[in-house]
Amino acid sequence: DAGVTQSPTHLIKTRGQQVTLRCSPKSGHDTVSWYQQALGQGPQFIFQYYEEEERQRGNFPDRFSGHQFPNYSSELNVNALLLGDSALYLCASSFSWQPSSYEQYFGPGTRLTVT
Amino acid sequence: AQRVTQPEKLLSVFKGAPVELKCNYSYSGSPELFWYVQYSRQRLQLLLRHISRESIKGFTADLNKGETSFHLKKPFAQEEDSAMYYCALRLYNNNDMRFGAGTRLTVKP
Numbered sequence: 001d002a003g004v005t006q007s008p009t010h011l012i013k014t015r016g017q018q019v020t021l022r023c024s025p026k027s028g029h030d031t032v033s034w035y036q037q038a039l040g041q042g043p044q045f046i047f048q049y050y051e052e053e054e055r056q057r058g059n060f061p062d063r064f065s066g067h068q069f070p071n072y073s074s075e076l077n078v079n080a081l082l083l084g085d086s087a088l089y090l091c092a093s094s095f096s097w098q099p100s101s102y103e104q105y106f107g108p109g110t111r112l113t114v115t
Numbered sequence: 116a117q118r119v120t121q122p123e124k125l126l127s128v129f130k131g132a133p134v135e136l137k138c139n140y141s142y143s144g145s146p147e148l149f150w151y152v153q154y155s156r157q158r159l160q161l162l163l164r165h166i167s168r169e170s171i172k173g174f175t176a177d178l179n180k181g182e183t184s185f186h187l188k189k190p191f192a193q194e195e196d197s198a199m200y201y202c203a204l205r206l207y208n209n210n211d212m213r214f215g216a217g218t219r220l221t222v223k224p
Contacts, residue, residue, distance in 0.1 A: 004158075033210065042119075042201050042214030043159070056210040090159065104212070106159040 001027045004093050004107035012113045013081050021076040021110045025093030031055075032074040033104060034066060035090040043090055049074050050096055078112075086114045117142045119204045121215035128192050129223050136187040136218045138176075138202030147205040148178055148185040151214075154198045162187075162200070172196070192222045 005024045013019050025032050031050045035043035045058035049068035068074045072093075078085055088111050092104035120139045128134050140146060150162040163171045165178040165185060176187045185202060202215040 031210075033212075035212075035214075040124075040216065042203075042216050043212075044214070045211045048210045058211055103161055103164070105161075108158050 004091055004105050006089075006091050006107040006110050008110060009108070010111045010113075012115060014115055015081055015083060017081050018077065018079045019081060019112060021078075021089050021091075021112070022073065023076070023091030023093075023107060024073045025091075026105045029093035029095050029105070030072050031094045031096050032068060032072065033092045033094070034074070034076045035092065036060075036085075037088040037090055037109070039087070046076070081114045083114050086112060088112075117204060117206055117213055119202050119213050119215040121200075121202055121218050123218045124216065125219050125221070127221045127223060130194055131191050134189050134192040134196070134220065134222075136200050136202075136220065138185045138187065138215060140183050140185065140202075140204045140213075142183070142204060142206065144207040146178070146207070148176070149203040149205065149212075150174070150176055150185075150187050151201040151203055152198050153201070159201070192220075194222045194224060196220060197222045 003026050007022045033048040034046040037043045046060050047057040048055045052068045063079045065077045088109040090109045091107040094104045118141045122137050148165040151159050152162040153159045174189045178185050199217050199219050201217045204213045
């Protein structure tokens with residue numbers, strides 16, 4: 001099991017463009033969460049997907065949207081990119097029927113640079 | 116607002132010395148606290164969680180609700196403990212995880 005995988009590894013976009021990031025969860029996991037990690041900061045929760053629906057959302061504008069597919073993989077879309085969107089985007093997967101000791105497995109991240 | 120604070124961005128100790136990484140949180144509900152670790156060129160991974168009351172790689176952390184703290188401790192640091200450590204708070208019955216800014220621990224030989 002390769003664990004959580006993300007693509008691409010790095011991405012450079014121009015301000016105003018749109019970007020799509022992809023994530024495949026760990027085998028057996030059905031829930032995917034996305035985080036933004038700015039330089040020198042901890043990860044910040046964007047949203048979580050379960051059963052192909054957005055289950056929870058952090059404090060991010062509507063420019064950030066997502067999707068989950070029947071195979072549990074997920075996409076993060078960001079429209080109208082701003083310079084401030086430059087960050088490492090992390091995907092984390094988990095299993096919805098875990099006990100209360102909630103555990104997420106993180107991917108290696110996608111480094112997005114907006115110029 | 117629910118928040119996690121790690122007051123030290125950098126912490127340096129010598130091998131064999133005790134180490135304590137501080138974590139404070141603000142949350143009025145019933146928290147779930149975690150410590151995540153990121154070793155050089157590796158992905159973020161769970162180290163331990165308060166609910167399990169476990170010791171992983173010699174590290175322990177006790178939730179102190181009175182002081183709203185969840186400090187990570189190890190009595191004898193090893194060079195391989197050098198890494199970035201993040202404290203995280205999961206809100207009760209919620210999937211939003213709040214991370215601190217992290218502490219970079221360096222264990223010198």
